[in-house]
Amino acid sequence: MKSKILHIAYAVGICLVIGLLGSFVTQTSVNDWYLTLNKPFFTPPNWLFAPVWTLLYILMGIAAGIVWTKGFYHLWVKTALYHFVFxxxxxxxxxxxxxxxxxxxxALVVIVCLLILLIFTIRWFKVVSKTAAWLLIPYFIWVCYATLLTYKIWEMN
Structure with a gap:
């Protein structure tokens, strides 16, 4: 039980660190360049991104931790986690x-690739743990939304 909690805690920590690193890059432009872009009517307010991404990174970490607890020696677990890392x-x-x-x-190319890889990740997570796969669904929905948003911003600018 203790090792399962540690696996999940490590995975959540890794996801949050990746999110934090991404936020450093985001902060360099969000208050100047990003404000100058034409954006669609369904663009959320800037204050919403941090809490949403924090929650999503936590859910992603819990999901990855659950898969990891199934034993990294197992081929399906390794495959699922490799997809997750990528x-x-x-x-x-x-x-x-x-x-x-x-x-x-x-950025649009990257997020479309992310969306495709996320579908494969969810499928592999489902092989290992249905719970872990379900925990990625909010992230999948948000990335679908972010893909549409990225597309519209590219199209409008």
Whole structure:
């Protein structure tokens, strides 16, 4: 039981650190360049992003921790976690490309790749733990929304 809690705690910590690193890049542009962009009517207020992403990173970490507790020696667990790590790297890359490099088209490419990889991650998580897969659904919904938002911002600018 104690090792399961540690696995989940480590996974949540890793996800939150990745989110924090992404937020450093985001902060460099969110209060100046981002404000100058044309955005669709369904763009959420800036204050909403931090609490939503914090919750999503916690859910992602819990999901990854649950999968990890099933035993990293197992091929399905390894495969699921490799997918998870790669999608997490794409997640962080989006902030770098969008806010850091200010490349809207390439940010759209990154987030579409993220969405595809996230679908595979959820499928692999489901093989290992249905609960873990379900914990990724809010993240999937938000990334779908973020993909549409990224597309519209690219289209409008």
């Amino acid at each position: 999608q997490l790297l794409l997640n962080a890359s989006w902030s770098i490309v969008f806010f850091g490099l200010k490349e809207l088209f390439w």
